Amino acid sequence: MDFQLTDEQELLLESVDEFCERYFTDEVVEQMYAEGGMPDEIAEAYRDAGFGLMGIPEEYGGVPADKVTVGLMIERLYQKSGCMHILYQNSLSMFDIIEFGSEEQKQQCMEHYMETGWPISSLAISEPGAGSDNQSMTAVTRKQADGTYVLSGQKTWVTMGAVLPYTIVVAKDEDPSHDNRNMSLWLVKMDTPGVSTAPLHKIGQQCIPFCEVYFDDVVLTEDQRMGEPGKGFMMLMKNFEVERAYVVAEQLGLAQAALEDAARYANQRIAFGAPIAKLELIQELLCDMEIKVQNTRNMLYKTLWMLDNDIPVQLESAMLKRYGCKECFEVADMALQIYAGLGYTTEVRIGRLWADMRGNMFGGGTHEIMAYIAGRQVAKKYAQ
Amino acid sequence: MNILVACKIIPDDQDIQIAGDGSLDFSKAHQIVSEYDLNAIEFAAQLGEATGSSVKAISVGAAAADDSKVKKNILSRGVDELFLTADDAATDLDSAATAAELAKLANAADGYDLIVVGTGSADFYAKQVGVHLAAKLDVPYVSGVTKATVNGSTVSCTRVLENVVENVDVPLPCVVSILPDAALPRIAGMKDILAAGKKPMNVSAAEGVAAPAVSTVSLAAPAAVDRKCEVFEDIDSFVAAVKAAL
Numbered sequence: 108m109d110f111q112l113t114d115e116q117e118l119l120l121e122s123v124d125e126f127c128e129r130y131f132t133d134e135v136v137e138q139m140y141a142e143g144g145m146p147d148e149i150a151e152a153y154r155d156a157g158f159g160l161m162g163i164p165e166e167y168g169g170v171p172a173d174k175v176t177v178g179l180m181i182e183r184l185y186q187k188s189g190c191m192h193i194l195y196q197n198s199l200s201m202f203d204i205i206e207f208g209s210e211e212q213k214q215q216c217m218e219h220y221m222e223t224g225w226p227i228s229s230l231a232i233s234e235p236g237a238g239s240d241n242q243s244m245t246a247v248t249r250k251q252a253d254g255t256y257v258l259s260g261q262k263t264w265v266t267m268g269a270v271l272p273y274t275i276v277v278a279k280d281e282d283p284s285h286d287n288r289n290m291s292l293w294l295v296k297m298d299t300p301g302v303s304t305a306p307l308h309k310i311g312q313q314c315i316p317f318c319e320v321y322f323d324d325v326v327l328t329e330d331q332r333m334g335e336p337g338k339g340f341m342m343l344m345k346n347f348e349v350e351r352a353y354v355v356a357e358q359l360g361l362a363q364a365a366l367e368d369a370a371r372y373a374n375q376r377i378a379f380g381a382p383i384a385k386l387e388l389i390q391e392l393l394c395d396m397e398i399k400v401q402n403t404r405n406m407l408y409k410t411l412w413m414l415d416n417d418i419p420v421q422l423e424s425a426m427l428k429r430y431g432c433k434e435c436f437e438v439a440d441m442a443l444q445i446y447a448g449l450g451y452t453t454e455v456r457i458g459r460l461w462a463d464m465r466g467n468m469f470g471g472g473t474h475e476i477m478a479y480i481a482g483r484q485v486a487k488k489y490a491q
Numbered sequence: 492m493n494i495l496v497a498c499k500i501i502p503d504d505q506d507i508q509i510a511g512d513g514s515l516d517f518s519k520a521h522q523i524v525s526e527y528d529l530n531a532i533e534f535a536a537q538l539g540e541a542t543g544s545s546v547k548a549i550s551v552g553a554a555a556a557d558d559s560k561v562k563k564n565i566l567s568r569g570v571d572e573l574f575l576t577a578d579d580a581a582t583d584l585d586s587a588a589t590a591a592e593l594a595k596l597a598n599a600a601d602g603y604d605l606i607v608v609g610t611g612s613a614d615f616y617a618k619q620v621g622v623h624l625a626a627k628l629d630v631p632y633v634s635g636v637t638k639a640t641v642n643g644s645t646v647s648c649t650r651v652l653e654n655v656v657e658n659v660d661v662p663l664p665c666v667v668s669i670l671p672d673a674a675l676p677r678i679a680g681m682k683d684i685l686a687a688g689k690k691p692m693n694v695s696a697a698e699g700v701a702a703p704a705v706s707t708v709s710l711a712a713p714a715a716v717d718r719k720c721e722v723f724e725d726i727d728s729f730v731a732a733v734k735a736a737l
Contacts, residue, residue, distance in 0.1 A: 114559050114560040114563050114688070115563070115681075115684050115685060115688070117560055118560060118563060118564055118567060118679065118684045118687075119681055119684055121564075122678050122679050122680065122684070125676070125678045126678050129678070152678070155678075155680070156678045156679075156680040157680030157681050157682050157683075158680065158681070160681075160682075161681055170680070170681045170682045170685070171685070172681055176681075377720050377722055380720055381720065382720075
């Protein structure tokens with residue numbers, strides 16, 4: 108096995124370091140948490156550096172990159188910026204449009220991104236009564252006599268839903284009942300009559316605004332459909348596995364930042380006449396934090412390597428999401444423990460890292476659901 | 492127009508090991524581009540883009556300077572071609588000898604109109620290579636440049652001095668030394684990085700390197716001071732301790 112990064116990967120990570128050092132200053136990060144967003148200047152610089160174009164086909168202005176390299180970039184981006192911002196997620200809806208959208212939708216998507224630095228759309232999948240249990244969703248489109256469609260329903264946890272001009276909606280075709288498995292994807296403009304939003308107030312991840320989106324008899328036309336009718340959810344599911352890996356890359360980068368903060372603090376904080384890093388119980392915490400970070404990193408890179416080599420990762424991606432997000436959150440928790448009272452204040456960043464990272468234990472699928480996905484496969488794998 | 496930019500490849504100071512006696516061990520240090528030369532590269536790249544000129548980098552150093560990642564790093568920042576002398580015979584050259592080797596590369600790079608240098612190297616910061624290079628090539632030299640505009644056969648430079656701003660016109664060819672503020676290095680994107688590996692890299696051994704006129708007698712880190720691990724109960728006792736230490 109070769110764990111050595113290529114020159115290109117190392118240079119990319121150095122560029123990410125420069126980017127974070129230049130744009131995610133303490134003052135800017137503080138402003139982002141206070142105002143609940145991210146300055147346009149950062150989105151534009153991220154676009155200009157081409158980070159957000161990695162993995163998008165060259166014919167649409169993208170930059171060729173394997174998934175290991177994208178994962179490395181995401182991990183470093185969050186380690187060095189030290190806050191949970193929107194940047195890597197911006198690419199996810201673009202990946203979906205480029206993969207499933209019409210030619211016109213793809214052009215529109217890329218033009219908007221190159222012009223603004225922001226993706227054209229959010230993703231509206233979850234509903235109040237249907238998260239991982241997607242079959243229970245009730246948002247529905249019904250075809251009208253004039254050939255248009257009417258969309259009705261409610262979506263929740265829509266990241267940037269009230270900020271971006273479009274949203275990709277997954278909705279059942281014709282019949283909202285549980286047994287109907289036919290769903291389609293629609294690219295819906297947020298200023299269409301009948302679309303409205305309500306903000307969701309979270310205890311972490313304040314830089315990433317979430318909202319609920321209501322669709323009250325919203326009229327759609329056939330050209331707003333993305334991909335094959337009735338196959339919408341299957342299309343989205345296709346990208347869930349790589350998205351699970353990328354959310355772990357984000358969580359891992361933040362865990363690394365928390366670990367570095369805690370280790371630095373343990374070497375500085377004097378108690379009983381010596382730095383607390385000399386105390387065995389603190390050393391045990393630091394040791395376990397490093398183990399969790401290294402194990403997550405190994406699982407992440409292997410899963411991404413498998414994806415690059417077209418090896419199925421249904422089991423690996425679910426195990427990675429379950430293990431990585433939980434263990435990395437525990438790294439933040441242990442880091443907070445090392446800081447003790449100081450960590451519970453807003454004087455240092457560990458508290459907000461801790462609150463931000465807690466959200467990744469259910470965002471993109473709870474780790475209980477990941478156990479459900481992985482556990483069945485483990486049983487099958489070892490069945491006699 | 493042919494624009495050259497001189498840059499130095501140096502050990503990363505974060506990797507340098509300091510022994511108990513203060514001596515420095517460079518053996519585990521990765522090679523990097525000297526920090527102020529990144530500004531010079533960007534300055535040359537912007538001037539090249541503004542004038543539609545080619546930009547070539549020239550550099551001289553020990554054999555370790557022939558590092559694939561460092562070469563790609565230089566070429567990912569708006570530079571079209573690299574000319575590098577990498578040879579242990581060129582280890583730790585003084586400023587005059589460095590300039591002599593750079594002059595050979597400048598002549599090898601299909602001529603030059605403008606040569607951009609950084610304010611000084613991030614390792615020894617002698618700030619002399621630019622002026623030595625100009626003397627060696629028998630061309631004018633301008634230091635402290637923050638802005639340059641090419642007008643036909645001359646370049647108009649803005650120099651920022653301590654209390655005044657001076658504008659000067661200099662005939663081409665010439666050497667200009669830029670201040671770090673003159674250009675903020677670009678952040679190389681993946682596309683630039685991938686393209687860098689495909690650009691020409693001309694690496695050669697040194698021939699007839701001049702003996703250094705300046706030799707290093709000693710090089711050591713200042714003695715480390717142990718932390719006293721004193722916790723002050725109030726600000727007055729802290730202030731008194733600081734005063735006592737001064």
